[in-house]
Amino acid sequence: MHQMTVRELEKAAKDIRIRLLTLCNKETIHIGGDLSSADIMTVLWQYQMNYDPDHIHSEDRDRFILSKGHASAVTSFNQAAIGCFDAEDVIAEYATDEGRFSMHSCNLVNPYVEVSTGSLGHGLPIACGIAAGLRLKGNYTSRVYTVMGDGEQSEGSIWEAAMNAVHYQLGNLVALVDFNGLESDGTIDEITGLKNIADKYRAFGWNTIELDGHHIGQIKEAFDGLPPADSKVPTVFVCHTVKGKGVPFMENQRRWHAGKISDEQLKESIELLEKEFEGGGSHE
Ligand SMILES: Cc1ncc(C[n+]2csc(CCOP(=O)(O)OP(=O)(O)O)c2C)c(N)n1
Numbered sequence: 472m473h474q475m476t477v478r479e480l481e482k483a484a485k486d487i488r489i490r491l492l493t494l495c496n497k498e499t500i501h502i503g504g505d506l507s508s509a510d511i512m513t514v515l516w517q518y519q520m521n522y523d524p525d526h527i528h529s530e531d532r533d534r535f536i537l538s539k540g541h542a543s544a545v546t547s548f549n550q551a552a553i554g555c556f557d558a559e560d561v562i563a564e565y566a567t568d569e570g571r572f573s574m575h576s577c578n579l580v581n582p583y584v585e586v587s588t589g590s591l592g593h594g595l596p597i598a599c600g601i602a603a604g605l606r607l608k609g610n611y612t613s614r615v616y617t618v619m620g621d622g623e624q625s626e627g628s629i630w631e632a633a634m635n636a637v638h639y640q641l642g643n644l645v646a647l648v649d650f651n652g653l654e655s656d657g658t659i660d661e662i663t664g665l666k667n668i669a670d671k672y673r674a675f676g677w678n679t680i681e682l683d684g685h686h687i688g689q690i691k692e693a694f695d696g697l698p699p700a701d702s703k704v705p706t707v708f709v710c711h712t713v714k715g716k717g718v719p720f721m722e723n724q725r726r727w728h729a730g731k732i733s734d735e736q737l738k739e740s741i742e743l744l745e746k747e748f749e750g751g752g753s754h755e
Pocket of ligand 1: 589
């Protein structure tokens with residue numbers, strides 16, 4: 472856990488968005504879902520997680536599994552922010568043959584990626600397995616965090632894992648759902664009619680917290696209020712978010728699930744983000 476104020480975290484999240492847009496000016500990235508999860512990912516990586524870039528195999532580290540594996544860029548920039556590598560390297564190497572960074576995180580080339588993901592529906596089951604494994608090894612202090620999409624909730628494997636996490640009393644497991652209401656092919660309601668995700672996790676027996684996934688103060692508070700890692704009930708944060716958050720022409724637009732932006736769009740978006748941050752009331 473790192474001591475950071477809400478205002479510092481708001482600045483960190485703004486900086487992550489600017490990095491994302493800078494990369495998006497060079498390469499196609501999954502910008503919509505990167506931006507919707509930028510606030511929760513920033514608080515998770517830059518405030519909450521016990522993860523030392525100099526000891527990435529330490530047994531007592533917290534583990535992170537990116538279940539919505541296409542949000543690799545927002546993960547990489549947060550890892551850069553805590554010192555895993557340089558943010559400039561992410562931009563220079565992204566999608567190159569020898570690069571460590573691409574549209575999906577790959578642990579064959581990037582050791583800071585706990586598990587390679589990209590095929591949706593696998594992160595939560597893997598996180599469950601790791602959480603159970605930690606318990607079997609007598610580790611009752613580390614937590615396992617995973618970030619999922621709402622579209623991803625239509626994978627059956629998610630619900631097998633949701634059931635097992637409760638059965639195996641994995642209180643060391645913390646899942647976050649980026650509930651932005653959009654997938655790549657339409658709205659969640661058009662595609663699966665999933666409706667109330669929080670009710671579903673509650674019905675499976677999870678400690679279920681609903682929050683505004685762009686309210687840094689609320690996110691921080693939710694992490695502060697987590698039950699101890701040695702407790703018996705898994706926690707899910709159902710985070711209400713906006714796809715493309717922070718860039719008005721992208722917000723709630725399916726077209727911006729993935730894409731690339733022009734120099735002009737980059738310049739305007741950065742100016743807007745800076746202005747918004749300067750004028751923004753704190754979310755303490
Ligand atoms: C098993 C599987 N099916 C389909 C895809 C293609 N795909 C990539 S992203 C995506 C949409 C996911 O939507 P959501 O989980 O809501 O992500 P977000 O909107 O937060 O980016 C799809 C269908 C995939 N990666 N894996």
